[in-house]
Amino acid sequence: MKGLLRSFTLGGVRGFAAPSAKGVNAETLKINAVKDIIAVASGKGGVGKSTTAVNLAVALASNCQLKVGLLDADVYGPSIPTMMKLQGKPEVSEGKKMVPIENYGVKCMSMGFLVEKDAPIVWRGPMVMKALEQMSRGVDWGELDILVVDMPPGTGDAQISISQRLQLSGALIVSTPQDVALVDVRRGVKMFSKVDVPILGVIENMSFFKCPHCGEPSHIFGKGGARKTADDMGLGFLGEIPLEVEIRSCSDEGVPVVMSRPDSAVAKAYEDMAQKVVSRLEELSKEQQLRPEIIL
Numbered sequence: 300m301k302g303l304l305r306s307f308t309l310g311g312v313r314g315f316a317a318p319s320a321k322g323v324n325a326e327t328l329k330i331n332a333v334k335d336i337i338a339v340a341s342g343k344g345g346v347g348k349s350t351t352a353v354n355l356a357v358a359l360a361s362n363c364q365l366k367v368g369l370l371d372a373d374v375y376g377p378s379i380p381t382m383m384k385l386q387g388k389p390e391v392s393e394g395k396k397m398v399p400i401e402n403y404g405v406k407c408m409s410m411g412f413l414v415e416k417d418a419p420i421v422w423r424g425p426m427v428m429k430a431l432e433q434m435s436r437g438v439d440w441g442e443l444d445i446l447v448v449d450m451p452p453g454t455g456d457a458q459i460s461i462s463q464r465l466q467l468s469g470a471l472i473v474s475t476p477q478d479v480a481l482v483d484v485r486r487g488v489k490m491f492s493k494v495d496v497p498i499l500g501v502i503e504n505m506s507f508f509k510c511p512h513c514g515e516p517s518h519i520f521g522k523g524g525a526r527k528t529a530d531d532m533g534l535g536f537l538g539e540i541p542l543e544v545e546i547r548s549c550s551d552e553g554v555p556v557v558m559s560r561p562d563s564a565v566a567k568a569y570e571d572m573a574q575k576v577v578s579r580l581e582e583l584s585k586e587q588q589l590r591p592e593i594i595l
């Protein structure tokens with residue numbers, strides 16, 4: 300692998316990057332010692348993808364006792380440093396790779412570590428892909444059970460390239476129950492199917508708001524839409540996360556709700572989601588082993 304890398308400088312950090320996809324068989328590229336790479340994606344922006352990725356990663360590490368990494372692939376709007384209460388520039392290891400920055404038992408890498416906080420990122424596609432190569436294969440992740448990738452929103456070039464080049468084991472789709480978001484769920488599912496990435500399941504975020512006075516739930520964005528879409532498309536449903544002030548405030552403070560309120564119903568919902576993801580990955584791995592090998 301090292302032979303494929305070339306020297307690369309990003310945000311003042313010198314490291315190694317893999318060459319462009321041209322001339323390289325994407326399927327041969329794999330991050331060393333990372334067992335499964337999973338994407339947390341959404342067709343539409345602002346539905347809670349990063350919040351889900353963070354809480355899922357922390358639940359996988361703390362509850363399922365796995366070695367977990369979190370890659371913030373949302374290059375244009377990195378929110379992982381804030382949500383994981385992390386800052387500073389990554390060090391460079393002896394092997395000339397960036398060392399991820401860790402909190403809550405999760406090793407993180409984000410564009411937010413490499414550029415100044417308020418600096419706008421005005422790169423075109425090829426530069427973004429270079430940065431993503433650097434932030435995935437140019438990182439000394441060590442041994443990981445799962446690398447969670449917080450994808451950029453949408454179903455464009457960057458999402459397709461990431462899916463192909465990172466050899467994803469599967470993807471989770473986050474949506475609100477709202478119709479406009481559900482249309483984008485279908486789009487996202489189709490995109491992943493085109494690049495042969497299995498869908499691990501659908502998560503409904505902001506499912507309902509429980510009145511703090513009377514306890515009555517209000518379905519602000521509609522009721523049960525993501526579960527129904529998952530059923531209609533034959534996909535697994537991984538759970539409902541309510542719209543809660545604490546989810547937002549804990550994220551803003553950099554302490555994911557699974558850490559700050561581990562006994563809450565919402566923390567349990569994220570933990571349940573993490574267990575389902577682990578089970579689904581095990582099933583997929585078994586299916587893979589049973590698949591007959593085609594010798595040409």
Ligand SMILES: Nc1ncnc2c1ncn2[C@@H]1O[C@H](COP(=O)(O)OP(=O)(O)OP(=O)(O)O)[C@@H](O)[C@H]1O
Pocket residue numbers: 341343344345346347348349350351373376378452504505540541542543544546547548550551
């Ligand atoms: N279940 C929830 N309850 C309350 N607030 C939430 C919930 N989920 C997400 N939020 C808040 O909504 C905002 C958007 O969430 P987040 O950044 O996770 O979305 P995203 O889909 O990753 O957005 P983007 O498309 O910009 O990457 C954040 O302020 C977050 O704290």
